[in-house]
Amino acid sequence: MRHRVKKKHFDRTKEQRLALYRSLARALIMEERIETSLQRAKAVKPLVERLITLGKKGDLTSRRLALKILPDKKAVRKLFEDIAPRFEGRQGGYTRIVKLPERRRGDGCELAILELVE
Numbered sequence: 001m002r003h004r005v006k007k008k009h010f011d012r013t014k015e016q017r018l019a020l021y022r023s024l025a026r027a028l029i030m031e032e033r034i035e036t037s038l039q040r041a042k043a044v045k046p047l048v049e050r051l052i053t054l055g056k057k058g059d060l061t062s063r064r065l066a067l068k069i070l071p072d073k074k075a076v077r078k079l080f081e082d083i084a085p086r087f088e089g090r091q092g093g094y095t096r097i098v099k100l101p102e103r104r105r106g107d108g109c110e111l112a113i114l115e116l117v118e
Helices: 012-031 036-056 061-070 073-086
Strands: 031-037 094-104 110-115
Touching: 012 031, 012 036, 012 073, 012 110, 031 036, 036 061, 036 073, 036 094, 036 110, 061 073
Parallel strands: none
Antiparallel strands: 031 110, 094 110
């Protein structure tokens, strides 16, 4: 039974799942648009939203917390200098998930585009 289980496990250990989230978040920050499975997009969206909120604060503590979540200095620099200032007047909802009509060829998984809102 799945009582009180609130997250997808993706048949991975905690460390592997964290690495997946970090790599997807880094790719989204660097490319500003990624194509992935729908479930992965839904799982990584709150992490990216939290990172952008930290970027909007802009102080040293927020930068250190962002580096703790996403240990890539180039991505954190882009987050704080390029992406976060774009969302200064926005109170949340920085990302968008767009479902794609076709499914993945190998396993039939639903695909989606996860992108930053303009």
